[in-house]
Amino acid sequence: ICLCSFSSMNSTTRLDNVDDAFSKNFISCALGCTINCINGAFVYTYFKGQVFQHDPRYVLYIHLVVNDMIMLTVSVVLQILTYTTLLTFAPCCIMLLILVTTNNPLNLAGMAVERYIAVCRPLHHVHICTVQRAYALIALIWGVSFILALTDIIILLATKPLSAFSGAVLCYPTYVYNTKYHEVQSLTVQVLLFSFVFLTLIITYLNVLYTAQAASGSNQASARNARNTILLHGVQLFLCMLSFISPFLITILVTTWPRNRTNIIFTTFLFTNVLPRLLSPLIYGVRDQRFMLYFLILVLFMNIFPDKIMAFIPFRPG
Template structure:
């Protein structure tokens, strides 16, 4: 009996520590991103630049997705949810993931490609109005999986199933309901887009000279960093297999392994966007200085 109580107490302490660590990291990331968002809306210079319109859209989506992800983690440890609100939260997380990582990164890479490879047409093609139109298209595409989920579930499942209590995390829900998850296909498409734009900018950088070469080199490095972002996002599909291998090897450390890989693949990448544009980008350094 005593050993059972000690084991329960240890489980509660570990659960609290995991939630506290995740919550603390999320608050720091949201604070940094929120400062960038605040500075953006205070400056008309950034609002008139299409690349920063896309950038701030990416940051806002990351903030919302991070908030939902942390809320889902805390609820998974503390209280069960009805299946209906759980599906809504998971679909929302998927929506903001597609909204930010794959499609927004593709738009940002294409903008850099046009700026370097078609500089005479950049002002005409990459306008703020067209950028908002592209963002609207991103939202429409991102909504499709969620709308498909709702139509499919209502058509195939009895309504009574949505009143069940469940521990709300995706691998658990997939045993109850099959949901539409096209992230893998989108990520592959965007990866090809980023790769093609990077190669074109690389060739342009080699052919350019003087200031044009420096501009092309900066654009090439920016696209390369977007590729790194994308690879980290794609790693979320690899980590489940890594989890299986690690848990099989060290089954007694299952909880620690799953928590660590979750932090690496799900939480920390949300900090990359402000670092890429806030630290290395010359104009973005104004945003970074605002943190100091």
């Protein structure tokens, strides 16, 4: 997710010796490659199963996974760059433009609404929640994210002299976007974004909960499962928020243990920016009965007729 914890990385690069710097970069690269391989297996499973490509729920889920892979890759690359080299403003801004942090929360809101419609408006679900509309929602999410990212660059162009863009910079957001206007814009976006997503999750959860209590039999089981899925989205939202609270966490920990500053910054980066990129897709993918069975079939049977095998396996919708 975002590199807010890199706000102190400049100090880290100056205080770490060569061995410590190599160890930290090696750990980040190893974890990043491992997590991307696991998430890549989920993406491979999605594209091997036609049943998933025709379900908007899985379209939104795989977008979540791909977005996590992109953010993790850019995050690790930027961390390595802070130890090895300085970028000019142009390539740095391009990388920060790719490192959007609003995609996942908005995607989670879309997934929660899809589950709400599937349970509370089942007769309209097939018409409202289509694959084409899922792709349109993804395009809208990326459009909003890029507009917000471009706003940071526009503020930079409006407040900085042209000579400032010719030099090299340590490429992390809080160093590049360091004006008071960026602080106000960042705080406003974070508050509005998470308030919107949180309210969406709460409203959809309460409606699904009411439907689960009123339903009976298989409908009640389906509604209860959808309610648990929305709760899971809440956990995923919390994982997304970790990167935003990491600067405050670093400040508290460094104030308490100032001698462990570099280790605190690096450890916080791993737990708030790297590991959540695995946990969020993993817990959702493992919980989904159909997706996980398909994944295991691909592994065990080496791609031998997975679609035909899946046709005989019952599943409980999420």
